[in-house]
Amino acid sequence: MADIARRAARRPARRSGRDRRKLTVLALGAVGLAAALSAAAWVAPDRAAAAAPTYIPADPGQIIATVPTRDRAELAARQALAAAPERVELAVELARGDIERYRALSDPRYLGRAQATLARWWRLAEPPPEVLLLRAGIEQSIHQFPEARSDLDQLTRIRPSDVQAHLTRAVVATITADYAAARDSCRALAALASPLVVATCEAPLDAIAGDARDAYAKLARLVGVARSADPGVRGWALTELAELAYMRGDTDAAAAHLAGALALDPDDAYARNLLADVLMATGHAGDASRLLAGREQIDSHLVRRAIAEHDLHGPAADALVAAMRDRIAAAAERGDRIHLREEARFALAVELDAARAVRLARDNWSVQKELADARLLAEAAVAAGDRAAAVPVIAWARATGVRDATLDRWLARLEAR
Amino acid sequence: MRAALAGLALCASWLAAAPAHAHKPSDAHLRLAVDGGAITGRLDVAVRDLDGALGLDGDGDGRITWGELSAAAPRIADYLAARLAIGADGAPCAQHLGSAALVELSDGAYWAVPVSASCARPPRSLDVAYSLLFDVDSLHRGLVHAAGQTTIVRDARPVRIALDQPTSVLSFVREGVWHIWIGLDHILFLTCLILPAVFQRRTQRWAAADSLRDVCREVFEIVTAFTLAHSITLVISAIGLIALPSRLIETAIALSVVVAALNNLLRTVDARWAVAFALGLLHGFGFSSVLIDLGLPSHELIGALLGFNLGVELGQAAIVAVLLPVLFGIRRTVAYQALLWAGSGGVALIATLWSYQRWVA
Numbered sequence: 001m002a003d004i005a006r007r008a009a010r011r012p013a014r015r016s017g018r019d020r021r022k023l024t025v026l027a028l029g030a031v032g033l034a035a036a037l038s039a040a041a042w043v044a045p046d047r048a049a050a051a052a053p054t055y056i057p058a059d060p061g062q063i064i065a066t067v068p069t070r071d072r073a074e075l076a077a078r079q080a081l082a083a084a085p086e087r088v089e090l091a092v093e094l095a096r097g098d099i100e101r102y103r104a105l106s107d108p109r110y111l112g113r114a115q116a117t118l119a120r121w122w123r124l125a126e127p128p129p130e131v132l133l134l135r136a137g138i139e140q141s142i143h144q145f146p147e148a149r150s151d152l153d154q155l156t157r158i159r160p161s162d163v164q165a166h167l168t169r170a171v172v173a174t175i176t177a178d179y180a181a182a183r184d185s186c187r188a189l190a191a192l193a194s195p196l197v198v199a200t201c202e203a204p205l206d207a208i209a210g211d212a213r214d215a216y217a218k219l220a221r222l223v224g225v226a227r228s229a230d231p232g233v234r235g236w237a238l239t240e241l242a243e244l245a246y247m248r249g250d251t252d253a254a255a256a257h258l259a260g261a262l263a264l265d266p267d268d269a270y271a272r273n274l275l276a277d278v279l280m281a282t283g284h285a286g287d288a289s290r291l292l293a294g295r296e297q298i299d300s301h302l303v304r305r306a307i308a309e310h311d312l313h314g315p316a317a318d319a320l321v322a323a324m325r326d327r328i329a330a331a332a333e334r335g336d337r338i339h340l341r342e343e344a345r346f347a348l349a350v351e352l353d354a355a356r357a358v359r360l361a362r363d364n365w366s367v368q369k370e371l372a373d374a375r376l377l378a379e380a381a382v383a384a385g386d387r388a389a390a391v392p393v394i395a396w397a398r399a400t401g402v403r404d405a406t407l408d409r410w411l412a413r414l415e416a417r
Numbered sequence: 418m419r420a421a422l423a424g425l426a427l428c429a430s431w432l433a434a435a436p437a438h439a440h441k442p443s444d445a446h447l448r449l450a451v452d453g454g455a456i457t458g459r460l461d462v463a464v465r466d467l468d469g470a471l472g473l474d475g476d477g478d479g480r481i482t483w484g485e486l487s488a489a490a491p492r493i494a495d496y497l498a499a500r501l502a503i504g505a506d507g508a509p510c511a512q513h514l515g516s517a518a519l520v521e522l523s524d525g526a527y528w529a530v531p532v533s534a535s536c537a538r539p540p541r542s543l544d545v546a547y548s549l550l551f552d553v554d555s556l557h558r559g560l561v562h563a564a565g566q567t568t569i570v571r572d573a574r575p576v577r578i579a580l581d582q583p584t585s586v587l588s589f590v591r592e593g594v595w596h597i598w599i600g601l602d603h604i605l606f607l608t609c610l611i612l613p614a615v616f617q618r619r620t621q622r623w624a625a626a627d628s629l630r631d632v633c634r635e636v637f638e639i640v641t642a643f644t645l646a647h648s649i650t651l652v653i654s655a656i657g658l659i660a661l662p663s664r665l666i667e668t669a670i671a672l673s674v675v676v677a678a679l680n681n682l683l684r685t686v687d688a689r690w691a692v693a694f695a696l697g698l699l700h701g702f703g704f705s706s707v708l709i710d711l712g713l714p715s716h717e718l719i720g721a722l723l724g725f726n727l728g729v730e731l732g733q734a735a736i737v738a739v740l741l742p743v744l745f746g747i748r749r750t751v752a753y754q755a756l757l758w759a760g761s762g763g764v765a766l767i768a769t770l771w772s773y774q775r776w777v778a
């Protein structure tokens with residue numbers, strides 16, 4: 001009896017001794033494994049270049065990429081140019097086709113293709129006038145404004161009656177805040193183009209000079225009269241009209257004009273962005289998001305939809321924000337700085353990084369000085385509580401005498417500090 | 418690995434976000450990894466861009482099918498081979514492009530080609546002559562990802578990429594850890610020596626060890642002897658006191674693995690720490706040749722040596738830390754007996770084969 005009791009008393013003691021050793025061994029193993037794994041994570045990453053996984057389609061009929069259909073004329077022109085690379089008229093025709101595609105699709109690949117087609121003349125100080133015009137258009141699109149300006153100055157000198165040259169020069173000069181030069185080009189158009197074109201050219205200049213009300217009335221009257229104008233010109237005029245209405249704070253009129261412009265050309269990315277901005281500014285982020293849905297391949301649409309969904313806490317917000325971050329990283333990786341405006345907006349509205357937004361908006365202001373750029377820098381400065389950052393915009397507003405509902409609001413908040 | 422996973426996550430969220438492909442300027446990615454004189458990697462070029470250069474849309478319907486693409490594969494291969502050349506330190510390397518697959522990036526499908534190049538000696542800098550697509554798209558950029566940095570190629574002029582020479586002590590520690598982990602011969606040598614430690618001779622027979630402390634002490638002795646030995650030869654060989662032909666060293670290291678494995682089967686020497694020391698001397702010579710391949714900076718020789726050696730010790734400590742508890746846990750089981758006998762036998766065989774190969778090669 002006593003023996004059994006003694007054995008029973010001893011057994012758990014022995015087992016607990018063995019258990020303890022098992023535990024020690026297990027713990028040692030776990031610690032060792034954890035240490036080895038973390039060390040592996042530390043040692044290994046440089047070894048493998050990170051790359052997405054590859055695949056091989058099973059079906060030969062699977063569509064891998066869609067490209068513009070080749071029309072016979074273009075193919076023939078390309079072959080002819082390959083046979084005689086000095087034929088500038090062929091190169092201009094082909095480059096013009098790619099620039100059209102760029103305008104219709106907002107796909108920057110076609111800009112690069114147009115430039116490559118003109119490579120033979122690209123570095124010439126005085127290329128043929130047709131090349132000068134296309135070169136300036138491409139430079140403008142990739143935000144090389146000084147280069148575009150110099151080409152357009154040269155072109156308007158040698159071809160004083162080129163409507164497109166004067167129009168583009170007016171636009172580039174306005175973007176870089178050289179309003180006198182822009183005014184000259186608009187005036188030169190008076191003898192060359194319709195009153196609607198001239199008025200649309202001059203309207204933003206009048207508005208920046210502080211005369212948005214008269215400029216709006218004048219342009220609205222002409223748009224009403226010239227109902228049969230070329231749809232491109234009409235769409236442009238309607239967009240300018242919307243800008244003027246928005247400056248005065250008349251967001252309903254702005255939205256109506258932009259809807260008109262989009263009815264004429266649904267692929268007008270500029271008008272669509274502006275309408276989305278108006279909708280977001282008036283608390284209609286849901287409408288803005290719907291307006292841009294399915295068009296996220298264009299960065300300027302994606303950033304606005306990401307901001308709208310982010311503000312709404314919509315179901316797509318996370319994915320859109322991730323996609324935009326991806327695009328910003330991809331642009332930075334290839335050394336592009338043409339998305340400063342979009343990046344600054346994104347930093348301000350989504351990343352909530354006001355300091356970064358100020359930096360980007362200031363860099364952007366040094367490249368382009370449109371009203372939208374001024375609003376952005378002022379807004380970022382307010383968010384960052386950094387009045388000094390907005391000094392260039394304050395100075396610009398004083399010098400021009402511009403009155404803009406949105407900008408005035410931000411500047412007032414800066415002054416109130 | 419972490420980076421690769423992050424990439425996958427991004428892809429997934431991207432697919433969820435937008436079915437349409439991004440409109441972005443044309444980029445191609447060339448990822449290169451350098452290991453000794455061997456360069457491996459992948460070149461990703463957008464299918465749309467290849468169409469611009471080569472006209473892949475055979476029937477001109479605006480849709481490029483996998484059939485059209487595979488039919489054009491030889492033309493694409495010729496195009497890429499003619500416009501990409503990888504060199505090292507001013508001399509060309511023998512380059513080979515493998516067979517392509519597809520990869521889906523944010524702006525559509527890319528043609529992904531494995532790239533390899535073998536260079537006469539381990540490069541200090543890479544020369545990449547990349548002239549794809551610039552003649553059809555002036556805004557095209559070649560992005561070369563190598564040595565932890567991205568180099569943007571903007572035109573057909575060759576670029577030179579300085580490789581990140583391991584210069585800090587920490588980077589040598591890292592190299593040391595890495596080397597012991599990928600060096601199967603060092604791992605097997607150590608494993609063979611440690612295997613019998615959980616089984617101890619008691620007067621006339623062998624039995625499973627009872628005390629974890631005793632086992633740890635024995636393993637500690639073995640590892641310390643090995644460390645001491647290879648540190649000695651690593652130093653005298655790295656500073657150039659003794660230089661032995663690498664064929665001889667590599668063969669001898671393989672033979673040392675044979676000896677360690679046979680010792681488990683024949684039980685000739687009980688004091689395995691002595692085996693660890695004697696044969697560990699050989700392994701030190703092997704480590705030093707790795708260190709010399711890395712480009713040993715003469716001005717910080719001491720730091721590099723210490724760092725590398727420390728890395729080797731950490732690497733082997735990690736191996737022991739995983740191995741020892743497992744062995745101790747299974748020491749009474751059949752699995753352990755199988756591992757001891759069959760494992761040692763297998764290692765002896767493999768290492769014999771290595772010795773032959775290394776001597777003949």
